[in-house]
Amino acid sequence: MGEPNDISYGRQWIDEDDIAAVCRTLRGAWLTQGPAVEEFEKALCGVAGARYAVAVANGTAALHLAAIALGVGPGDTGIAPAITFTASANCLAYCGAKMRFADVDESSALIDVAKLAKQVKSLAAAGKTPKVIVPVDMCGQPADLPEIRKIADSVGARVLCDSAHSLGASYEADGAKHPAGCCLHSDAAILSFHPVKHITTGEGGAVLTNAPAIYARLRELRTHGIHKDAARFERTGEGPWYYEQAELGYNYRITDIQCALGISQLKKLGAFVARRRQIAARYDQTLSVKLLAEKLTPLRQLPGRESSYHLYVVRVRAGKGEGLDKVAELRKGLYEFLRQRKIFTQVHYIPVNWQPYYRKNHGSNFDECPSANAYYASCLSLPMYPAMTDDDQQRVIDSLTEWSRSR
Ligand SMILES: Cc1ncc(COP(=O)(O)O)c(C=O)c1O
Numbered sequence: 001m002g003e004p005n006d007i008s009y010g011r012q013w014i015d016e017d018d019i020a021a022v023c024r025t026l027r028g029a030w031l032t033q034g035p036a037v038e039e040f041e042k043a044l045c046g047v048a049g050a051r052y053a054v055a056v057a058n059g060t061a062a063l064h065l066a067a068i069a070l071g072v073g074p075g076d077t078g079i080a081p082a083i084t085f086t087a088s089a090n091c092l093a094y095c096g097a098k099m100r101f102a103d104v105d106e107s108s109a110l111i112d113v114a115k116l117a118k119q120v121k122s123l124a125a126a127g128k129t130p131k132v133i134v135p136v137d138m139c140g141q142p143a144d145l146p147e148i149r150k151i152a153d154s155v156g157a158r159v160l161c162d163s164a165h166s167l168g169a170s171y172e173a174d175g176a177k178h179p180a181g182c183c184l185h186s187d188a189a190i191l192s193f194h195p196v197k198h199i200t201t202g203e204g205g206a207v208l209t210n211a212p213a214i215y216a217r218l219r220e221l222r223t224h225g226i227h228k229d230a231a232r233f234e235r236t237g238e239g240p241w242y243y244e245q246a247e248l249g250y251n252y253r254i255t256d257i258q259c260a261l262g263i264s265q266l267k268k269l270g271a272f273v274a275r276r277r278q279i280a281a282r283y284d285q286t287l288s289v290k291l292l293a294e295k296l297t298p299l300r301q302l303p304g305r306e307s308s309y310h311l312y313v314v315r316v317r318a319g320k321g322e323g324l325d326k327v328a329e330l331r332k333g334l335y336e337f338l339r340q341r342k343i344f345t346q347v348h349y350i351p352v353n354w355q356p357y358y359r360k361n362h363g364s365n366f367d368e369c370p371s372a373n374a375y376y377a378s379c380l381s382l383p384m385y386p387a388m389t390d391d392d393q394q395r396v397i398d399s400l401t402e403w404s405r406s407r
Contacts, residue, residue: 007396009346010196010311013272013387014261021264025257036259041206043266047167048181050189050208052215055259056222059164059192059205061252063091066188066207067132069217070158072097076131077123080162081111082351082372084136088162089352092132099362100130101353103369107300109138109313109379112371113147124155132158137166137180139299139348139381140276141307145185146173159185163208164192165310167199168273172304180308183210193258196385198272198308199265201258225249275386276309279393283312283382286397295404311348314400315378328377334403335380341399346381 025036041053056062072078074096080089082101089099102119105112116133123130133152135143145161152159166180173185181189188211191197193204207218220227225247230236233244287298299313316331318324331347338345351372353364367373383396 004342004395005392006342006344007383007388007392008344008385009381009383010385011387012195012200013268013385014200015268017267018261018264021260022257025260028256030256032253032255032257034256036256036263037254040259040262040266043263044181044191044206044208047179047266047269048163048189048191048208049179050181050183051210052212053206053208054215054218054222055204055206055254055262056252057205057254058203059190059194060087060090061250062190062192062205062207063087063134063160063162064094065218065221065250065252066160066190066209066214067091067095067097068221069207069209069214070132070160070187072131077128078132078134079116079119079123079130080134080352081136081138082353082369083109083138083349083375084134084162084352085164085349086352086355087164088134088136089358091160092134093362097131098128099358099364100128101351101358101364101369101372102133103371104138104375105300106371106375107315108141108302109299109375110141110143110302111135111148113144113151116148117151120151120155120157129155130157132160134160134162135186136162136164137169139307139311139313140165140169140309141299141301142166142169142171142180142305144302145171149185158187161186161189163189164194164197164205166308167191167197168269168308170306177306181208183208187211188214193262193265197310198276199262199269201254201262201265204254204258204262220246221249222252223249224251272386273308276384277307279384279386279388280307280309280312282393282397283314286400287314292400292404295407296400309384311381312384313348313379313381315375316380317378324374324377330407331378331380337403338396338399341395343383343396343399345383347376347379348381349376351376 044053072095078092078097169180193201
């Protein structure tokens with residue numbers, strides 16, 4: 001038997017149809033700002049159930065433009081969960097907002113809505129009413145959006161849902177099932193098409209919204225803040241070349257080459273998500289066996305939410321009398337144990353409030369989100385991607401079993 005192959009925590013799945021789609025675009029007239037961008041946006045609306053989509057260069061650009069379009073400015077207060085990729089908070093900080101971090105429910109890694117309600121109330125009482133709250137559909141499980149919407153509405157805050165992990169997921173509200181990204185309970189939502197996500201365009205992202213005014217603004221902000229709407233021109237009679245820049249925008253455009261890949265990938269989203277769920281079900285089953293269940297526990301899946309499993313997180317369990325330091329040590333041991341067997345896991349995420357930038361510039365500290373700390377000490381993302389073979393997953397399962405026996 002040869003050397004075992006590397007197994008990473010996530011990776012893309014590109015097939016010949018994807019390659020052919022990109023090549024067709026390369027042979028055509030448009031490399032950027034052509035018909036593929038709008039076609040991709042329409043297809044995204046079809047999947048996510050929002051009225052409008054604006055495809056952009058990456059998920060971070062999507063967050064940034066959405067934050068501007070929702071009116072975030074210097075001196076505003078913003079809220080993002082402690083457990084997320086830093087981009088979910090950075091987008092509000094780019095606009096000059098002071099960031100506050102919401103603690104998460106340790107068992108699901110989603111915003112703890114009871115704590116959020118209290119935090120929002122006390123911020124409002126202190127004259128720091130949040131302008132925008134950014135819930136994150138962590139690992140592919142939608143956040144409690146109906147409840148977060150209510151909390152936001154109680155103080156007139158906007159909701160920008162970070163759905164970078166949850167394309168293809170759904171949640172129930174008022175007796176109906178809604179796709180992640182539908183914006184029924186948010187003013188806007190964003191997606192990312194980074195290679196480890198459900199579908200990829202290399203780099204890429206999109207903002208989703210149901211509001212025509214936000215949509216129009218996003219389209220201009222994506223391309224320098226420039227428009228060609230004669231009805232709004234401050235100057236007349238120049239000529240057909242004329243445009244105006246009404247506000248400060250960016251070049252956050254995505255290319256037709258990327259969108260051709262995105263359109264092709266999106267056709268396979270159903271199959272990708274089904275395979276992710278199959279892999280998750282096998283991990284769940286493995287982790288329910290006594291030997292493993294005593295040492296490891298999967299992330300809690302809440303009723304009424306159907307995750308699309310961007311990540312599959314396990315948490316290392318504390319033994320009797322063991323504290324967080326011991327859990328963190330065991331988690332590090334498991335990471336190394338798997339790495340020696342060429343299984344490359346990851347930790348999602350280090351609490352954002354721990355980051356030096358936020359401690360130095362936004363007044364955050366290490367202890368403000370205790371449940372996020374408990375989650376962080378214990379979490380590990382196991383390999384999860386549709387192209388993972390059953391044999392590769394078996395290798396992961398065998399290694400987890402071996403580690404559980406040795407602990
Ligand atoms: C939760 C979350 N939000 C935002 C982003 C940013 O997306 P991108 O890498 O496309 O800029 C990521 C990327 O990993 C993410 O995981």
